[in-house]
Amino acid sequence: MGKEFIELFEQWAGSYDDSVNGHDPEYKEVFRNYENILQEVAARSEGNVLEFGPGTGNLTERIAGRGMKVTAVEPSPAMRELAVAKLAGRADVFDGDFFNYPAGTYDTLVSTYAFHHLTDAEKTKAIASYGNLLAPGGKIVFADTMYESAADHQKAIADALSKGYINLAEDLQREYYTTIPILKDILENNGFTAFFERCNDFVWMMTAEKK
Template sequence: MGKEFIELFEEWAKTYDDTVTGHDEEYKDVFLYYDQLLQEVADRATGNVLEFGPGTGNLTAKLLKRNLTVIGIEPSKSMREIAINKLQDKAKVLDGDFLNFQIDENVDTIVSSYAFHHLTDEEKSLAIEQYGKMLPSGGKIVFADTMYESVDAYQKAITDATEKGYHNLAEDLKREYYTTIPVLREIMRVNGFTVSFNRCNDFVWIMEGVKA
């Protein structure tokens, strides 16, 4: 997964918490209702939780407040260090990514926030296939991520960002692997998940899949 983004993750580590709390006007709408949407992901999780891309540990902290056992998989060394310090060793945060990781524990829920778009559609499909084999019947995938209802909606988001002068956002939207809800719905279906999508802001949806 997205090893091409590691340098970007390392750079983001320095400013991520400021950005998600609305201190960067360019990304304000992307992270609108950030705290609430992370809480919604946490509230949907049950049992032992595997979190991909915990970043600086904000979702992890909410999962821990629910007394859930959490293992995080984070490819960025700088992000891992921030998360471990913030969480005070209350959760494991291991090196790895969506497709390359090693854990021994059983998993009931797999969560992620603002990270799945770093995989191509083919990689997303491989990841969901892998998770389907890990999860028990009734196990969940709960991802909050930027996604679009159609390719036209995706292209409009790039145009809108450009017209507003949000050139960094526009470049991010072009560079990373944002996909559409129909693509994700089909990936989930073929891997045995019943899936729903709930919109959180103009960019982010929560995708919840339950394994048959």
């Protein structure tokens, strides 16, 4: 995960759960259907699960609640501390990111609201490496903000500014939001089949299976 965002993650840690629960008007649409998104990612998880960027551990908690083994890697010390406390030993949470994680063989790789902290070049590098982690039929299930086109991304920024959502507009310009065609090409070029489903006006769920 982009190390340049660590300070931002540390600032968000204390208010993150309030935001995802719809208490921040600027981010209300970003997190609309949040619980359903988590439940769906958890439902699509199978076998040994590796989670990237668990934040405060909300998805981790739901996967562990299904009786599955989940290993999570989180680069923010403050977020990681909250996740460890929330999970109370039901999952392993380590210092790590999309490139640094415990060695092993995994059946499902999951992430929510985190992949946009990588540039497209970093996304390509990460996905190329994940082919070595997964057996044929293994899956990547990521839910994240992305767009159908670059024009849609620019429209989202303009809409945020028109509503006075300055923090949201800054986030949309500062972080690395990709488009579905670019991400689909990256996945297919690295031996995955992929499909995308809209979760709200910002977030899509990407499910990719290794051929």
